Amino acid sequence: xxxxxxxxxxxxxxxxxxxxxxxxxxxxxxxxxxxxxxxxxxxxxxxxxxxxxxxxxxxxxxxxxxxxxxxxxxxxxxxxxxxxxxxxxxxxxxxxxxxxxxxxxxxxxxxxxxxxxxxxxxxxxxxxxxxxxxxxxxxxxxxxxxxxxxxxxxxxxxxxxxxxxxxxxxxxxxxxxxxxxxxxxxxxxxxxxxxxxxxxxxxxxxxxxxxxxxxxxxxxxxxxxxxxxxxxxxxxxxxxxxxxxxxxxxxxxxxxxxxxxxxxxxxxxxxxxxxxxxxxxxxxxxxxxxxxxxxxxxxxxxxxxxxxxxxxxxxxxxxxxxxxxxxxxxxxxxxxxxxxxxxxxxxxxxxxxxxxxxxxxxxxxxxxxxxxxxxxxxxxxxxxxxxxxxxxxxxxxxxxxxxxxxxxxxxxxxxxxxxxxxxxxxxxxxxxxxxxxxxxxxxxxxxxxxxxxxxxxxxxxxxxxxxxxxxxxxxxxxxxxxxxxxxxxxxxxxxxxxxxxxxxxxxxxxxxxxxxxxxxxxxxxxxxxxxxxxxxxxxxxxxxxxxxxxxxxxxxxxxxxxxxxxxxxxxxxxxxxxxxxxxxxxxxxxxxxxxxxxxxxxxxxxxxxxxxxxxxxxxxxxxxxxxxxxxxxxxxxxxxxxxxxxxxxxxxxx
Amino acid sequence: xxxxxxxxxxxxxxxxxxxxxxxxxxxxxxxxxxxxxxxxxxxxxxxxxxxxxxxxxxxxxxxxxxxxxxxxxxxxxxxxxxxxxxxxxxxxxxxxxxxxxxxxxxxxxxxxxxxxxxxxxxxxxxxxxxxxxxxxxxxxxxxxxxxxxxxxxxx
Numbered sequence: 001x002x003x004x005x006x007x008x009x010x011x012x013x014x015x016x017x018x019x020x021x022x023x024x025x026x027x028x029x030x031x032x033x034x035x036x037x038x039x040x041x042x043x044x045x046x047x048x049x050x051x052x053x054x055x056x057x058x059x060x061x062x063x064x065x066x067x068x069x070x071x072x073x074x075x076x077x078x079x080x081x082x083x084x085x086x087x088x089x090x091x092x093x094x095x096x097x098x099x100x101x102x103x104x105x106x107x108x109x110x111x112x113x114x115x116x117x118x119x120x121x122x123x124x125x126x127x128x129x130x131x132x133x134x135x136x137x138x139x140x141x142x143x144x145x146x147x148x149x150x151x152x153x154x155x156x157x158x159x160x161x162x163x164x165x166x167x168x169x170x171x172x173x174x175x176x177x178x179x180x181x182x183x184x185x186x187x188x189x190x191x192x193x194x195x196x197x198x199x200x201x202x203x204x205x206x207x208x209x210x211x212x213x214x215x216x217x218x219x220x221x222x223x224x225x226x227x228x229x230x231x232x233x234x235x236x237x238x239x240x241x242x243x244x245x246x247x248x249x250x251x252x253x254x255x256x257x258x259x260x261x262x263x264x265x266x267x268x269x270x271x272x273x274x275x276x277x278x279x280x281x282x283x284x285x286x287x288x289x290x291x292x293x294x295x296x297x298x299x300x301x302x303x304x305x306x307x308x309x310x311x312x313x314x315x316x317x318x319x320x321x322x323x324x325x326x327x328x329x330x331x332x333x334x335x336x337x338x339x340x341x342x343x344x345x346x347x348x349x350x351x352x353x354x355x356x357x358x359x360x361x362x363x364x365x366x367x368x369x370x371x372x373x374x375x376x377x378x379x380x381x382x383x384x385x386x387x388x389x390x391x392x393x394x395x396x397x398x399x400x401x402x403x404x405x406x407x408x409x410x411x412x413x414x415x416x417x418x419x420x421x422x423x424x425x426x427x428x429x430x431x432x433x434x435x436x437x438x439x440x441x442x443x444x445x446x447x448x449x450x451x452x453x454x455x456x457x458x459x460x461x462x463x464x465x466x467x468x469x470x471x472x473x474x475x476x477x478x479x480x481x482x483x484x485x486x487x488x489x490x491x492x493x494x495x496x497x498x499x500x501x502x503x504x505x506x507x508x509x510x511x512x513x514x515x516x517x518x519x520x521x522x523x524x525x526x527x528x529x530x531x532x533x534x535x536x537x538x539x540x541x542x543x544x545x546x547x548x549x550x551x552x553x554x555x556x557x558x559x560x561x562x563x564x565x566x567x568x569x570x571x572x573x574x575x576x577x578x579x580x581x582x583x584x585x586x587x588x589x590x591x592x593x594x595x596x597x598x599x600x601x602x603x604x605x606x607x608x609x610x611x612x613x614x615x616x617x618x619x620x621x622x623x624x625x626x627x628x629x630x631x632x633x634x635x636x637x638x639x640x641x642x643x644x645x646x647x648x649x650x651x652x653x654x
Numbered sequence: 655x656x657x658x659x660x661x662x663x664x665x666x667x668x669x670x671x672x673x674x675x676x677x678x679x680x681x682x683x684x685x686x687x688x689x690x691x692x693x694x695x696x697x698x699x700x701x702x703x704x705x706x707x708x709x710x711x712x713x714x715x716x717x718x719x720x721x722x723x724x725x726x727x728x729x730x731x732x733x734x735x736x737x738x739x740x741x742x743x744x745x746x747x748x749x750x751x752x753x754x755x756x757x758x759x760x761x762x763x764x765x766x767x768x769x770x771x772x773x774x775x776x777x778x779x780x781x782x783x784x785x786x787x788x789x790x791x792x793x794x795x796x797x798x799x800x801x802x803x804x805x806x807x808x809x
Contacts, residue, residue: 071783073737101742127675127692157747206675206745208694214780221783225735314754315761319742322735324761 002210004070004561005034009042010108010130012123014196015056015115019130024109030564031649033537034066034109036092037578039081042112043090044585044653051589053085053188054170054195056116062161062201063110064103065539068320069209070561071217073224074544074552076100076319078161078178079536083589084187085195086172086377086432087452089596090475090585091187092536096318096326097179099203100539102159106130106205113196122150122200127207135199139168142370143177150202158204164372167194169422172431173377173455181339181369182318182326187454187476188432190372212563220553220560227259227551228322234267237275237305241297244279248292248612253514257505258490258546265325265543270343274303277343278351281463281612285351286406287383288449288460288601291611295351302356303346311362312340318541325543331362338366344480347458348379353386354407364416371420377432378419380455382412384433385425387447393440400424452596454478462604462613465514469525469623473638475582477596481542483528485514485521492548493527496555496568500527517619522626530575534558537578577648580631580640588653593638597624655711656693657700659686662707669699669708672773674745696745696775724774725789729764734786736761740778746771749778 003026011020024038032041039061051057060082067075078100084091103111106125113123120135138146143164150160159178166174167190174190175183211217234240247253264272277283278295285295301307309327316326316339327340341349345365349355368375382404388394389404396403400418402411402425418426428436434453437445449455451471457480461468466484474482494502501520514521534554535545544552555568586593597620600606604617629635632644645652656677659669665683670676677693680686688699700708700716701724708716727740727749741749741764750767754760764787766772779787 069742071739071781073735073783098738098742105742155747156750206694208777218783225784228735312760315736317736317738317761320737320739322737324736327760 001212003029003563004066004209004211005029006104006107006109006207006209008108009038009110009112010106010125011112011114012130012132013115014113014117014121014132014198017132029066029562031574032578033534033574035063035537035539036079036081037533037537037574038110039063039079039092040090040578040581040585043081043083044581044588047083049588049653051083053083053088053192056114056196058083058192059112059114060189060192060196061110061112062103064100066537067557067561068539069101069104070211070557071214071221072557072561073221073228073320073322074541075539076321077536077539077541078103078184079539080176080184080189082189082192084189084476085191086188087454087477087596088589089452089477089591090582091189092476093175093184093186093189094481094536095176095178095182095184096321096541097182098319099159099161099178101209101319102203102205104209105207106203107207111201113198116195117197120197120199122202123198124154124202124204126204138199140165143372144180144370146200147177147180150200154202154204158202160200160202162200162372163190163193164370166371166373166420166430167191168199169430170194171373171419171422172435173374173381174372175374177369177372181366183369183372183374185374185376186479211561213560216560217557220556224547224552225322227547228262228266230259231263231266234263237268237272240264240272240305241275241279241300244276247280251511252508253511255489255503255505255507255509256486258492258548259551261490261546262323266323268305268309269325269327269340271303271305271308271340271346273343274305274308274346275300277347277458279612282460283347283351283458284449284460284602286354287352287380287387287447289387290354291608291613293611294354299356300351302358303350303361307358308340308346316340321541321544323543329362331366333363335366338362339369341365344458345375345379348376349412352379352383352458353412355409355412356407357409360409360413364413367416367420373420376457377455378416380449381419381429381433381436382415384436384447384449385415385429388440388444391447393442393444398425449599449602450478451598452477456480456598456602459484460613461598461602461618462608462616465618465623466521466525466528468598468603468618468620469627470528471598471602472596472620473525473593473624473627474529475579475586482532483525485524487546488524488528490546490548491528491531492550493531496549497527497572498569500524515616515618517622517626519626522623522630525623525627526630527572529579530572533575533578534571537574576631577650580633580644580648581650583631583633583638584640584645584650584653587639593628594624656690657688657695657697657711658709659688659699660707660709660715661685662705664705664707666704668702668704672698672702674698674773694745696773696777698773698775701774723791724772725776726769726772726774726792727766727778727787728790730786730788731755731763733784734763735784736763738764739781739783740764740787743777743781745775745777746773748772
């Protein structure tokens, strides 16, 4: 009888080709869970102070989740962690697909890479052995080609994670791909893999993953599945768009029940929001300076969810996911198929750049996936370059003759090809907008929108200030997958956890109340962070948890899989510990948390003059302070206090 | 507890060939052994051993079953969630995901792609949270069905 986790990690020293297997004591899992919690515990200790993110001292960890393979649903996420070269902070990226259980089937909860190889290599692991193999024949190949070649060699059971040319060329907005285009894209960790000359990982283990009580886990999964199956046909996608318009016009908002979002995901995938989001001000447009006025339904029609769904020939499910929000799409032209472009990719490459060409969304999505480059950061960087072009900071001379007017699709395609190849202007843009602005100067930094160097996702803090808070306060800044006021409503944590604000589904409130820098909002944001640390330690998918903590029973699954008898509050404390540890990681590496504050424009400073978010601004300083206070960190600096570290059992390395 | 091989082993190596994790080693015609770290308790060695020389994890002797009589997974696509847990659980990778079930149901279903590779371990069945997989002995093939008794009955 097991406890869900494998109890071991593998460390590979790429400098000398040595392998080290380490047993992890049970009490570490009880304090940090597995997944990102385990990674935070190890990397906080082991990455030396001031390490160069692209140097051999940085450690890159691939971790699976505690619930992965135990029979729970939504547990197919694998995560990569290390010191981010994009932000210099704690960096992590999260990805679905089939790679997560493969880590555990090799007998490990995580595989960590130290040092750097002097020639391209890939790691092969099965139940018997781990080997580093020559990857010079794979270097330069895109993610899909590489995966196909390795799959052919190792058979259908091999699970493969790989970087593309962007990671090889150390683009700071590159990620790591599996399943031919699902990418752990954020924080620039593809470049860390590239700097270590590690092209790929091939996992082919067959070990069994043993939960404490599989019957109990399955019972909980069956109840959860009933909620996933509960589906009302939502009609044509124009209904979602018009709902967005209605949400914009009404002076009041309504607390969301995640069941509704689940139905949208089941029908269209994340793309269900493609038209709705710009309508109600959730999606930034025109490099965050535009609004729904610039992107009316006539234009957003280019990303009509029904239109995109037309080319989907089968739904794509990550491991252990009953929902299937992804899709495989057929394409004409150079590539025959692609993963259905996700909401983030569509809006970053569409509305943010004012690009109305549907075919280009598919094409750009595929080439970025193949290059292993983050679609969010790539789209945001192009949008920034377009604004610089509009303002005359960049001219055709700078752009190698490209006319970077808003919405010029062919110029966008050429520019993104250049970014992938690091050719001409593309070389400057391949590291994201902050670094590009530093290189170009001439006041171009005024138009960058980032938090700590990372471009935020396509969710506007001026519509939901919760996003602005998390972009600014998370140890990996600029992340949209931790919390928001909307997420807090959907997690429904108050049903399980004591002493946190209640927000009943369909509860109506005035929109203005969202912008108050209140203790309630700080407590909600802190709860989201704590909970998502538990979710990321478990390897669960955020979309699954949107169903609410009673329908997607995270805490109960954890107890059934491990045999522990922890209360929801105990798990929230684990989440608090992981968050504090990641913040301590940043302090150790000399990061000033205040410097990760989101750019003014995205906070409504000054407020927009028209559109859905007209007149709105976020009281970010007050909110950041209140959030830090909730964690027992110094409210003025964001540094965890000695008292808090001692309470959570974390040793201070600073 | 892994499977073990008893002294009755004749070293025929049938188990070596069927073991999906290459956990069994030994010289031909000599006593074989199972590496306990690699054994995943799939039971294939016990089902194939002609000398009943394999004990399961509970210490009971396994009985040889003709390979054509080994159970195979049958998927109930109505209750299947398309979550691919079974595909991942299969140690021989004989399951694969189909294309969309139909125009109204765009999700795929797992199916037995490589029937010959299936070792009847039943991991797909036991790991499926919604019991959408049942292990059944395959029906005899039509051409192999004994026709004679039926004819007699008619006469």
